[in-house]
Amino acid sequence: MTETFEPVIIGFTCNWCSYRAADMAGTARMKYPPNIRLIRLMCSGRLDPTFVLKAFASGADAVLITGCHPGDCHYVEQNYKALRRFQLLKRVLTQMGIEPQRLKLVWASAAEGAKLAEAITEHTEEIRALGPLNWPTGPNGFEQNKPEEMVVQEVTA
Amino acid sequence: MTAELSFSKEINNLMYASHGKPIKDCLQCGVCSGTCPAVEFMDHSPRELIGMIGADLKGDVLASNTFWSCASCFHCTVRCPAGIDIADMMYALKRYSIWKGQYQEGLIGPDFSEGFVKMIVNSGRSFEPILAVTYLPKFSARDLIQEAITATGLVLKGQMPLLPKKIKRLKNFQQMVRRIIPIGGTS
Amino acid sequence: MKPYAYFPGCSLESLAKSYHLSAIEVAQELGVELKEIEDWNCCGATAYFPVDELLAYTLVARNLAIAEKEGFLDFVAPCSGCYKNAYFTNAYLQKDQDLAEHINYALEADNLHFEGTMRVRHLIEVFIDDVGLDEIEKKVSHPLKGLRVAPYYGCQLVRPRKDDEDVENPQFFEGLLSAIGAEPVEYASKTRCCGGSLIITNRKAALDMVHKLLKDAAYSHTDVIATTCPMCNVNLEVYQNQVNQEFGTNFSIPVMYFTQIMGMALGIQPGRLGIGKELVYGATLRNM
């Protein structure tokens, strides 16, 4: 099934830059794979690490975090906080036995529809190659059927 | 993934560790040419050469003496407003033309470089007199005499030793070199 | 001060003996301990990258790895070419893990491993930054009063740009010269290229570059040109006669390594600085 494997990717966008970039990509009729499903936040700083873990827990194969370029945040500097959380998350995912490259961070300003489209295409291809997210099981992994627990564990950790 | 890589792409890829911007960012402003101390001796100015690469004029580029006239002084690199590492691009072109064995007739540069490499591979050190053998044949008679005069001058002044040095762990060293060459792909 | 890993480079064993001698002497005088690393190899110079980039990196990495193995912190090269190659190879390998992997695979053949712990320095940096101009000034016994010295930086000492250094109009060399009582010459082409290996591969071009350099130096009344690199020294000194023939000029500007000039100021006996081996010998110096 890896041939026909189509990953599902959850994308978090910032209302002021990347969401508008997505709009722009649309208006310009740029093409990218339909695997991504976007969620609008007011700012990448709003991204609660729980959201990402939740996405994985509920069956997403990958997550794409997008925000304003460093220095361009509409809320002055909140995207830096997103950056820190992103790095933390990558570590957490590794500990959980999930390939960290399933989580990706991309800066895209409101004018960079093309860049966003590109990033989405790229990420989709990477994940296609990587295959579906299989919950690790066994002593140091987690049971496939109760991902919620893991979410709680990791967040408070 | 495309079967045929364009010439300009090939050169871009060759600038392996160059931390500069891609060649296509060139503004054609000419600051590189204006800066280059050897530009009068190039058949195409660095700016022109970059333009020619962009236009995929492979033949003309390889036939040019421009990159063999580059002294690697990096003055263009530090001044380029587009942040292109032009000196490194010249290296890339030298490598490319050596690999393809395509370069202007009568140039000393290629033989010199290869001679230099062979020598180091053999001894681990570079040594002028031996090196000379690789390039002197291409010198004009006049230059040869000049070279002789200078050389004897140096020897008399005790600046030129008469015996080459070799490094001690030459075996390992050559082993080491052999491990790289397949990756680099030199002849 | 901790001892420094000293990498003479090939030229200092042949063409640039006097640089080697004077460097050691001056370092000793200033209490800088230079320990030559064991069984080093050629750095690849500028002629190597044209053939195989990876191989060029490997050559340099081997020397760095040796120095690391011997437990040094600073890797010091007196030759600007060696310095530039070492500095950037070190930087690239530190940044690029894959590259480092390739290289380390090769280094295994000599039981070496590149870690990237070295700090690559040029000899002149060590004197200026670690010893310090004040210290040097204190040690000067024969200040070179009235000697107009043209500081010649050349290329590889300052270029390509590291961090935010001034690659067009640096000042540290001038500072050093003033510290030893000499008079630094302001001239147009102190960071202009001397032609480097073009002296072999493109003689015409190189001679033209040397000519322009000498012309600028002469134009600003230079007694002696101070160099930080064997290649520059050879081009400017040894080929001065050819320039004169080529362009009908009659330059006779002495060219010396900055260490030789420092040595004189520190009162080291000229013979021990390799002085007297120059092909061009200026009147001013003879009378010193």
Next chain:
Amino acid sequence: MSERIGVYVCHCGTNIAGVVNVAEVSQWAGEKLAESGVVVSRDYKFMCSSLGQELIQKDIKEMGLTRVVVAACSPHLHEATFRNACKGAGLNPYLCELVSIREQDSWVHTDKVAATEKAKAIISGGVARVTYHEPLEPLHVPIHPDTLVVGGGIAGIQAALEIADAGFHVYLVEREPSIGGHMAQFDKTFPTLDCSACILTPKMVQVGNHPNITLLTWSEVTKVDGYVGNFEVTIKKRARFINEDLCTGCGICQEKCPKKVIDDVFEAGLDTRKVVYTPFPQAVPNYPVLDAPNCTFFLKGTCKACEKFCPTGAIDFNQKDEDITVQVGNIILATGFDLFDARRIPQYGYGRLANVYTSLEFERLCNASGPTGGNIVLRDGKTAPKSVGIVHCVGSRDQNYNPYCSAICCMQSLKFAHLVHERTGAEVYNFYIDIRTPSKGYEEFYQRLLEEGTHFVRGKVAEVTDAARQSGEDGKLIIQVEDTLIGKQRRIPVDMVILSAGLEARHDAKEVGKLFGIACSADSWYIERHPKLDPVATMTEGIFIAGCAQGPKDIPASVVQGAAASARVMGKIQQKEVSLEPVRATVDQDRCSGCRICNNLCPFSAILFHEDTMVSEVNPALCQGCGTCVAACPAGAISGTGFSDEQILAQIEGLLLLNVKHLELVPG
């Protein structure tokens, strides 16, 4: 599920329906999402049309919908439309969610099946999310009618005058002793070549005399509290050592002051000024400033010549800095630019080679009221240049310095070329990469220069040197350049070189930005709310930007922005109150542990900590709703209205609903 949700799928003509099987989607939503509370699902050609809206309103009324999900275009287009529609039908507008199946689906995908599936997922996400929406009311804040304008350059002057003329009060704060900004230093203005002072000084005088303008020069803003409509601003009025009530501006003190210092600001270092001085004759206000750090009395304790000769006893050596606090409703930042420091490009020789000038120096040099009375001469003060080289793009369009185009340099350089040509008859060479003249009358001016015989050399100058290599170069400045159009290396000897230095953001732009709570781009220019549709507003409500503070621009553009910003401000004042999107963070006092983690996260210092109750609270008017604190609160005590955890988590599940089912079907 108690909510009654209506789903409305828009065809948008063929924009959506061309790729997404709209009918299938809406039917699927009606059936498969019934368990999530969907009671009706319809598709329609144009949902945004009045008929489409009535369709929704009818269902709300007749079927008692409590939530509405519209699947159409981007919320940035029609969110307001559909929210109002719901409002019209008596449903709280914030209970309506618009999800984009056009920009994010039909327009970017070609595979119809996949696109249709994605549309379903997007809608199911919207449905899941909307369930957790809560009725909200926009926040209303009263607007104080006064305005603060920071910066007395042409942009600030324009803004201040527009507002003042409309009958509202303005505080105009300027750092220098006089208003006028850079424009006051110029001689002529392109492309019309009318005299800068002649068109600027009348405006300056108007500002000085305007009953609605409080002019505070030699002053700086030190503190900004409050929020849109209700800012409290502290202004530091630096001691002038002049009693402004007594001073008549007669200028005797200036005349009698025995000490001269280099004037680095107004004369760009080309001339001197007294220690007691007005920067230029037409200065507004016209009373002088005493530059204490250079004053002999302050340094040595003697002199006081100014005091002796002042006819009105206006000199006051005991004057101290004072802090003034003002209340304003809106703020316009017109803080202008700094000139790129040409010393940063040593190879151009500025500061090393005497006859290399910066653009600003040249402006003074050819200014009738400048140090040479408008005579274009070399540094020796007498020799007129026979040839002049003008270098474009100095510090601009260059990765080593500033990557952006400074916008004004081309026209400025052409102006210089014209003035040199006109006044000295010298040969003029322009060295350019590209000539950019994209504005009314600009290209015509370029034409005129070509006709005047100015030489144009296309090539970025490599270096300027005094080292002569060929005959005819002795004693000249040689410009080394490749003439890229003929592919030749040229060394052009000239007597004078003018560096058309680029514009940079003020050195302290970042700090000032922080002070007012607005963001800077990587180049430190202030970021506008929208580059096209909202160019003078910022992300902080009530704070506007105008002129070069927002980016390099010429005088006409600065004036336009000054006027535009004032129009936006007057609009706000007229509204008497602003209504703010209720996207805000709120702290659940009972759950807050008082850890204060959130306190430092907020860039708008909207979170205050109650020492007494040991809990944090968010000031709804200061909060901009970014939600960073919400995400950071370890106790989960902060919730973000409109973007609550419940809503986002639900949307994630909704989006993946299809997928989860799919996983169940496919084994492994």
